[in-house]
Amino acid sequence: MLRKTIRTTLLGLAALSLAALPALAAGAVGETAPGFKLKGVDGKTYSLADFKGKTVVLEWVNPNCPFSDRHAREKTMSELHKQYGEVVWLGINSTNPDHRDFLKPAEHAAYNQKNGVNYPVLYDETGTVGHAYDAKTTPHMFIIGADGKIAYNGAIDDDPPGRKAKAERVNYVGGGLNAEKAGKNPTPSATKPYGCSVKY
Amino acid sequence: MNALKTTSLAAAALATALFAPAPVRGMESEWSKNPQSQVRLLTPWVVAPRSGELILGLEFRLAPGWHVYWKNSGDAGFPPAVTFQPEAILGKPELLWPQPSRFELPGGLVALGYEDQVVYPVLATIRPGSILPPAPEDGNAAGEPVRITADLDYLVCEVDCIPYRYTLTVDQKVGFPTLTDPETAPLLEQWLARLPKALSDVPGVKVSTLLDMGRTPPDFEVRLVGVEEQPGKTGLFLESHEALDAGRPQVRSFPGGVVFHVPMKPRDASKPLPDKLEIGWTATNLSKEGRSFDLAVRHAVQVAQKETGPVPGKAAEASPRRLARLLLWAFLGGLLLNLTPTVLGLFVGEALALKGTAAGVREGAAAAATGIVGACWAVAGLTIAASREGTPAGWGAQLQEPALGALLAVVSALLALNLWGLVEAPLAPAGSVRTGTGRHLLAGVFTVPLALAWPVPLLQEPVGYAFGRGPATVCALYSVIGFGLALPYLLFILAPRVARGLPEPGPWLPRLREGLGFLAGAGTFWLLYSLSRQVSPEGLAWIELSLLGLALAAWLRAREGAGRTLRLALVLGLAACGAAALWMADLNRLVPRPSVSNPGLPPVLPARPAPAEPNPNQTSGG
Numbered sequence: 152m153l154r155k156t157i158r159t160t161l162l163g164l165a166a167l168s169l170a171a172l173p174a175l176a177a178g179a180v181g182e183t184a185p186g187f188k189l190k191g192v193d194g195k196t197y198s199l200a201d202f203k204g205k206t207v208v209l210e211w212v213n214p215n216c217p218f219s220d221r222h223a224r225e226k227t228m229s230e231l232h233k234q235y236g237e238v239v240w241l242g243i244n245s246t247n248p249d250h251r252d253f254l255k256p257a258e259h260a261a262y263n264q265k266n267g268v269n270y271p272v273l274y275d276e277t278g279t280v281g282h283a284y285d286a287k288t289t290p291h292m293f294i295i296g297a298d299g300k301i302a303y304n305g306a307i308d309d310d311p312p313g314r315k316a317k318a319e320r321v322n323y324v325g326g327g328l329n330a331e332k333a334g335k336n337p338t339p340s341a342t343k344p345y346g347c348s349v350k351y
Numbered sequence: 352m353n354a355l356k357t358t359s360l361a362a363a364a365l366a367t368a369l370f371a372p373a374p375v376r377g378m379e380s381e382w383s384k385n386p387q388s389q390v391r392l393l394t395p396w397v398v399a400p401r402s403g404e405l406i407l408g409l410e411f412r413l414a415p416g417w418h419v420y421w422k423n424s425g426d427a428g429f430p431p432a433v434t435f436q437p438e439a440i441l442g443k444p445e446l447l448w449p450q451p452s453r454f455e456l457p458g459g460l461v462a463l464g465y466e467d468q469v470v471y472p473v474l475a476t477i478r479p480g481s482i483l484p485p486a487p488e489d490g491n492a493a494g495e496p497v498r499i500t501a502d503l504d505y506l507v508c509e510v511d512c513i514p515y516r517y518t519l520t521v522d523q524k525v526g527f528p529t530l531t532d533p534e535t536a537p538l539l540e541q542w543l544a545r546l547p548k549a550l551s552d553v554p555g556v557k558v559s560t561l562l563d564m565g566r567t568p569p570d571f572e573v574r575l576v577g578v579e580e581q582p583g584k585t586g587l588f589l590e591s592h593e594a595l596d597a598g599r600p601q602v603r604s605f606p607g608g609v610v611f612h613v614p615m616k617p618r619d620a621s622k623p624l625p626d627k628l629e630i631g632w633t634a635t636n637l638s639k640e641g642r643s644f645d646l647a648v649r650h651a652v653q654v655a656q657k658e659t660g661p662v663p664g665k666a667a668e669a670s671p672r673r674l675a676r677l678l679l680w681a682f683l684g685g686l687l688l689n690l691t692p693t694v695l696g697l698f699v700g701e702a703l704a705l706k707g708t709a710a711g712v713r714e715g716a717a718a719a720a721t722g723i724v725g726a727c728w729a730v731a732g733l734t735i736a737a738s739r740e741g742t743p744a745g746w747g748a749q750l751q752e753p754a755l756g757a758l759l760a761v762v763s764a765l766l767a768l769n770l771w772g773l774v775e776a777p778l779a780p781a782g783s784v785r786t787g788t789g790r791h792l793l794a795g796v797f798t799v800p801l802a803l804a805w806p807v808p809l810l811q812e813p814v815g816y817a818f819g820r821g822p823a824t825v826c827a828l829y830s831v832i833g834f835g836l837a838l839p840y841l842l843f844i845l846a847p848r849v850a851r852g853l854p855e856p857g858p859w860l861p862r863l864r865e866g867l868g869f870l871a872g873a874g875t876f877w878l879l880y881s882l883s884r885q886v887s888p889e890g891l892a893w894i895e896l897s898l899l900g901l902a903l904a905a906w907l908r909a910r911e912g913a914g915r916t917l918r919l920a921l922v923l924g925l926a927a928c929g930a931a932a933l934w935m936a937d938l939n940r941l942v943p944r945p946s947v948s949n950p951g952l953p954p955v956l957p958a959r960p961a962p963a964e965p966n967p968n969q970t971s972g973g
Contacts, residue, residue, distance in 0.1 A: 215511070217512060217513060217514055218512070247457065250510075251510075252511070278458060281458070282458070285596075287426040287460060300621075304618055304619070311429040312432050312504035312505075312506075312516070314432070314504060336621070339593065340619045341593065341594065341619040342618075343591050343593065345424075345427075345428070346428075347427055347428070347512045348456045348457070348458070348508075349458060350458075350510075
């Protein structure tokens with residue numbers, strides 16, 4: 152009698168353990184990118200929802216910040232944008248209109264043209280979108296995967312002071328876009344962004 | 352180390368005052384100036400020693416409102432980046448970081464750094480033999496000076512940020528006798544004194560940390576026991592971390608210590624954090640015996656994972672392989688636990704008892720295996736419940752709870768006493784030839800708490816992963832560990848002949864069991880050692896005394912000829928001693944109870960930190 156009970160219990164426990172195994176296989180995902188609808192320097196309105204199913208790069212910009220400006224002059228972003236033509240690239244300027252760094256559309260457009268910034272740059276004057284993404288610096292980069300989830304969050308590269316030659320820098324966004332293209336997760340998927348603080 | 356530097360600098364300064372023949376021009380580079388800041392490289396030595404530590408200084412003077420950064424710049428900016436030459440002599444010098452300040456920026460952002468003036472001490476080590484000794488005709492004079500250059504990139508911020516790049520140069524004489532600079536040495540000494548201390552420099556201060564991912568937002572807790580808060584001054588600064596973003600630290604005092612809570616945000620929500628995460632932090636303006644100091648610690652922090660339901664997604668793609676690996680590790684970890692002294696002691700005793708079991712080897716072994724796996728499920732259930740109450744989860748995390756640690760110590764002491772023939776449970780007395788199935792079941796159940804006492808590294812990742820996935824996963828994983836732990840018994844079920852092949856019991860059997868008792872004793876000592884970090888020295892002494900009392904009661908009771916009443920009294924004494932060990936552990940705990948289950952502690956964690964108000968009185972910039 153006891154024999155049987157023991158045997159049944161042991162088998163039962165084994166079966167129970169097997170049944171619980173699938174729970175181990177579950178994975179987690181990145182957060183869904185917050186949606187937005189913002190007016191561009193060009194006067195048009197852009198919505199994240201317009202780019203559903205596409206990979207989107209968000210770049211927080213401020214032409215009056217030496218870091219943002221350096222990357223504009225070095226064409227870090229515009230060349231990457233050109234290289235990954237199928238990727239949607241959006242600059243977002245969350246500078247408070249009362250801040251002296253704020254540029255009016257005409258000035259901003261002239262700056263963009265001068266530096267070859269040929270992707271849309273959007274105004275986020277209230278800082279709502281910046282806070283929704285917790286954007287901290289200019290530049291602060293995000294890659295949104297085709298699934299609408301944030302795939303990368305952080306710095307543009309590994310060289311905050313801009314000491315290295317461009318070719319020697321590890322460009323995290325470039326690497327991340329390659330990974331996205333190959334259907335993989337960017338590695339690293341997050342870094343500490345550097346630059347000036349966003350002038351909320 | 353800092354104390355040493357300060358002392359040697361002071362001694363050198365004294366020597367200078369006594370023997371310096373005439374005022375000597377200070378050893379520092381020219382100021383590199385811009386409208387916002389000026390910076391220079393300085394050395395405390397007119398004539399520096401030929402080898403050993405060389406402390407340099409990087410001094411900034413800043414225009415009002417402008418700041419440079421600490422090693423974690425905060426939400427924006429970056430700390431000074433500097434490379435020194437010649438590398439062949441200096442190696443790679445390290446910048447040291449005096450106590451920083453916190454600057455509020457618009458939009459609730461924060462910068463960490465320095466305003467007005469800062470001297471970053473720079474720790475270089477002159478490589479032995481890298482500087483040639485002077486020719487004999489040099490006499491007391493120094494040899495050729497070494498040209499030290501610093502290529503510096505830094506960012507100075509107010510409202511705007513401006514990056515600057517300079518090369519700073521100092522010609523450093525080296526030789527004997529050494530001579531300090533009366534101007535720069537005291538300045539550097541003053542800033543060396545502002546460096547935080549290491550934990551080993553402040554005896555009597557205990558630190559416990561936990562990163563609790565189960566809270567919303569996730570919470571990083573730093574508990575310091577043996578220090579006092581300086582109201583309005585005590586603060587915490589976290590070093591930057593690739594996986595985590597830190598919010599504003601909150602500080603509270605409790606009797607005997609200070610606790611900080613920092614809301615944290617994982618930068619990547621799709622990846623579960625490992626069970627241990629290296630985090631560096633500096634607690635500032637602590638007070639001990641009336642003296643103020645800062646404390647810098649960098650260590651592996653226990654991560655309590657968030658329990659989440661299964662979510663299908665991208666990250667799951669890579670998981671089948673990881674899952675297979677983690678399962679294998681859990682199983683091997685369980686198997687490995689059989690080699691720990693207490694489990695091994697019990698197993699050997701049990702294997703020998705199996706031979707003489709009335710119901711046959713198979714049934715005995717099945718009973719033991721059932722006991723083990725069943726107890727693993729029970730432990731899984733208890734651990735899930737405990738983690739909901741705020742107790743850290745993870746294999747071996749039990750040892751962080753003093754009362755549980757004491758309970759495990761009592762359990763392994765009981766096993767030792769059992770093997771020495773002083774207590775009957777869980778194994779049959781050495782002399783008995785026939786044992787029942789129930790006793791084997793009990794031995795199996797008893798194995799699990801013994802195994803819990805050993806934090807096998809192999810199990811850390813699987814258990815942490817399971818706690819990140821939810822209760823069902825925890826149960827599944829603990830049962831895999833259980834099957835690993837029960838594998839020797841399962842082998843007995845498959846091949847009972849193995850057990851029958853064991854040597855016949857003889858006079859050697861009691862000797863062997865007594866010997867195994869020492870293994871169990873070793874387990875008790877290990878647990879007492881673990882407890883030494885959780886309870887005060889007095890508490891530990893009381894626990895040890897209780898265990899001694901336990902042994903004494905067991906010994907007296909096992910003696911033949913004692914009366915029935917006395918034997919009963921001794922059983923009660925045994926129980927009382929066990930309970931006393933637990934009580935003493937709880938009473939003398941160094942680590943306060945999890946705040947959830949202890950309403951007596953002040954509510955250390957606000958539901959959500961208040962949104963930061965930009966403070967117009969404070970520097971804003973970045």
